[in-house]
Amino acid sequence: SDDALALDGKVREVAGSADPQSRTFAVRVSLPNDPRVLLGMTASIEASAANERQLVSIPLSALAEQGTQSIVWTVDRGADTVHARPIKVAEFAADGVRVAEGLKPGDVVVAAGTQFMTENLKVKLAGDAALQSASAADGDAKQVR
Numbered sequence: 001s002d003d004a005l006a007l008d009g010k011v012r013e014v015a016g017s018a019d020p021q022s023r024t025f026a027v028r029v030s031l032p033n034d035p036r037v038l039l040g041m042t043a044s045i046e047a048s049a050a051n052e053r054q055l056v057s058i059p060l061s062a063l064a065e066q067g068t069q070s071i072v073w074t075v076d077r078g079a080d081t082v083h084a085r086p087i088k089v090a091e092f093a094a095d096g097v098r099v100a101e102g103l104k105p106g107d108v109v110v111a112a113g114t115q116f117m118t119e120n121l122k123v124k125l126a127g128d129a130a131l132q133s134a135s136a137a138d139g140d141a142k143q144v145r
């Protein structure tokens with residue numbers, strides 16, 4: 001191992017879903033040809049975003065899939081119903097998922113029990129406290145920050 005070795009790499013593949021136990025995603029990184037890089041080595045990765053932009057954050061548990069599309073279930077507070085909304089994931093972080101498209105700050109998303117959601121399902125949010133923890137049967141709702 002060479003602690004002084006630093007190489008620029010490029011993310012070439014991110015797993016489509018998280019490992020259910022660790023809740024982490026496998027990532028493959030392409031590295032330049034270098035004789036110091038040997039089969040079986042491990043590495044610490046530092047990532048930087050070349051294009052800094054404001055992203056919406058949601059809990060990983062709010063992320064769902066419909067076919068091949070990433071979605072979240074949003075709560076229409078006027079009608080007390082949920083709706084599937086397609087999103088574009090920008091990145092995965094230790095504290096959740098950064099969303100590049102499809103959500104705006106203030107949107108309320110279902111953060112638990114997403115597998116039980118259906119389009120136009122009636123939900124009940126008891127005031128702003130419910131934004132932090134709705135009943136387990138209805139799933140938890142979180143306000144996007």
